[in-house]
Amino acid sequence: MEQYIGSDHILQKRQQYFYPCTSHFYRTPPQIVKGDMQYLYDHENRRYTDFFAGVSVVACGHCNPEIVRRTEEQLRTLQHTCTIYLTQPNVDLAQRMAEVLPGDLKRSFFVNSGSEANEGALLLARLHTGKRGFIALEQGLHGRTYLTMSMTGLRMWRTDPQLEADRSVTFIPRPYERGMSGEEAAQRSLAALKKVLDEKGGDIAAMIAEPIQGNAGIIVPPAGYFAEVKALLEQYGVLLIADEIQTGFGRTGEMFAIDRYGVQPDIITMAKALGNGVPVAAFATTDEIAASFNRPSASTFGGNPVSAVTAMAVLDYIESHQLVQRSRELGDVLQQGLRDLAVRFPEVITEVRGAGLMIGAELFGEDTSRGAALVDEVLEHMKDKGYIIGKNGVDRNVLAFQPPLVITEEDIAGMLTALEETLRSITC
Structure with missing residues (x-):
């Protein structure tokens, strides 16, 4: 154990060498040193069942041996070239992606991160349409590059105060509002969309949206919402970009969350789970739209052999182990368990929402500052009981459950028992 410097020394080094914007969970954070499928281990060999998966990244589990073996083999064979040279792995991946992407989305451009994927998708929309403007949903999160941050409505992630001067982005209400029915909130959003299109449609290139908003509190739009959005956009020649950075590859009980709505986006972006911890991302589109991206471009590391x-x-593992179906079935178990807890603690858990293994439990929705404080208490107690869960929401008062898709029903049962004990002990 002497090889590990421990949490205190890590915090000291972070304070000395990191930017002050870098934060962490927990009052007493553990030093994580090992991962094994749905489990994490700290420097004192304490085991934690991971219900956050690095924010939906390790969908196939930490250090998954079937995936690691193939990564190691490639590392020993050919680690890096760029797309200016011919290699087989990236074209094989592009072909494989075409088999799982919605509808006739077929062409992929590989990059390194979700921010870069969204940036590329927005550029593609401008190139294809010849128009400059964009529409985005309030409280969405699309990245930390300048353009993607401009599209981000979630105020805590709009880091640059100069963003307010960017007039190329118009925000509309998301299809959710506390105190409104889902249908009322959807109609409010659609009415705002139509108004923007009527006024500015001639200069709007695309609308970007997360099919399920993640960091904004795991917000699931009503069933018909995106079909109506797509129909409106098509009337004005505006593209739909589905940001599947957090929702893609089985997380919501479908390969992509947009599949839940029976809609094919014009462009789709993906990252996180695609590499299961290895940086890889992409934006994909149809033959027709891809043809507009014909000026020289490349990504130095995007789609490298490793x-x-x-x-x-990852794609092979998701298919062979039926992780999409597993996410749907175990998501039902987890969501029902959380709803049962909401019945037992109605004054604490005000709403449970989500799809598949992407579920949020909002605490004290009418008093969000109290809810945010309780979320931090819950995270601390659950960590001490051996469970890692996340938090999100506009006011950071939502418990986030996004475990590796290899989680078991026994893991879920154990977590729910620990969560009930925690709620009972800190809310009495």
Whole structure:
């Protein structure tokens, strides 16, 4: 154990060498040193069942041996070239992606991160339409590059105060509002969309949206929402970009969350789970739209042999282990368990929402500052009981459950028991 410096020394080094914007969970954070499928271990060999998966990244589990084996083989064979040279892994991955993407989305451009994927998708929309403007949903999160941050409505992630001067982005209400029915909130959003299109449609290139908003509190739009959005956009020649960075690859009980709505976006972006921890991302589109991206472009590391082989191993594992179906079935178990807790603690858990293994439990929705404080208490107690869960929401008062898709029903049962004990002990 002497090889590990421990949490206190890590915090000291972070304070000395990191930017002050870097934060962490927990009053007494553990030093995480090992991962094994749905489990994490600290420097004192304490085991934690992971219900956050690095914010939906390790969908196939930490250090998944089937995936790691193929990554290691590629590392020993050919680690890096760029797309200016011919290699097989990235074209094989592009072909494999075309098999799982919605509808006739077929062409993929590989990059390194979700921010870069969204940036590329927005550029593609401008190139294809010849128009400049964009529409985004309030409280969405799309990245930390300048353009993607401009599209981000979640105020805590709009880091640059100069963003307010960017007039190329118009925000509309998301299809959710506390105190409104889902249908009322959807109609409010659609009416705002139509108004923007009527006024500015001639200069709008695309609308970007998360099919399920993640960091904004796991907000699931009503069933018909995106079909109506797509129909309105098509009337004005405006593209729909589905941001599947957090929701893609089985997380919501479908391969992509937009599949839940029976809608094919014009462009789709993906990252996180695609590499299961190895940086790889992409934006994909149809033959027709891809043809507009014909000026020279490349990504130095995007689609390198190691990331491409890893991503193919991820797709193979998702298929062979039926993780999409598993997410749907175990998500029902987890969501029902949380709803049962909401019945037992109605004054604390005000709403449970989500799809598949992407579920949020909002605490004290009418008093969000109290809810945010309680979320931090819950996270601390659950960590001490051996469970890692997340938090999100506009006011940071939502418990986030986004475990690796290899989680078991026994893991879920144990977590729910620990959560009930925690709620009972800190709310009495």
